[in-house]
Amino acid sequence: QFMSTNASDMVWDFYSTADELEVNPGAVNQMIFIAHNPTNRPMSAQAIPSITPAEAAAYFHKTECFCFTQQVLQPGERIEMPVRFIVDRDLPASVKHLTLAYTLFDITARHPPVAHAAVQDVQGAR
Template identity: 55%
Template structure:
């Protein structure tokens, strides 16, 4: 083998190692990102599906304001808004709040909401027990639905936090109607 061929083989080897390394790093990013979001509360990673063995007790001496915000992602034509803009809640009580979605288009569409909570310290103390964000939502042309979120603000929320803002961004999932029908059947059965 000549010096030139060995040099080329070395470059090819380094390139292959780089591609394999980038591929592995891409796979590792998803779980690392999930852990990062759980720790920091970014991207709506709150205490989802809270289940407690301790009976809930309301803190009657304290009220926390929960603000509700809704927005659409790029190219999402649905009308999407909270039923109310804010509520005052006692920590420890279970609250049901609805978001309203309407598909004004002439075709069935599937959307999914991504939650976010601020300030980020609140993510440790805000527990969703039921949320439309856990599943994709299929709406027929012209259909309007109420989508509930059930949550509990933990009694251990630091005293200096008096307002939490729950925000949802609704995205078009751009999947076919037949896939959307399978999503609906799965959601109805599970």
């Protein structure tokens, strides 16, 4: 199961493209999350993951995740963000259901994004 929530000060639209996915332990799985910045300003965000039940976390391995890096979206920008993962074959048989949840935080004040126009000006000057 996949869940996505915004921290209290985050205004982005943020959700997974499906609520659930049946997985085969040992196989590579993927889910796409969507983020959209509906504001008129560039913003930076960081997603923080959690796994439940807690005992399953040791058996859940992300090989690619948007949570590994900060996300910068320009005004009105929408992106697809994949998470690729493997559920270990040694997952206890008693665990039948996992939930991967993300909370998205606005980190714009701590990590101001660069607007596209400014980046293009710098690149064009080279």
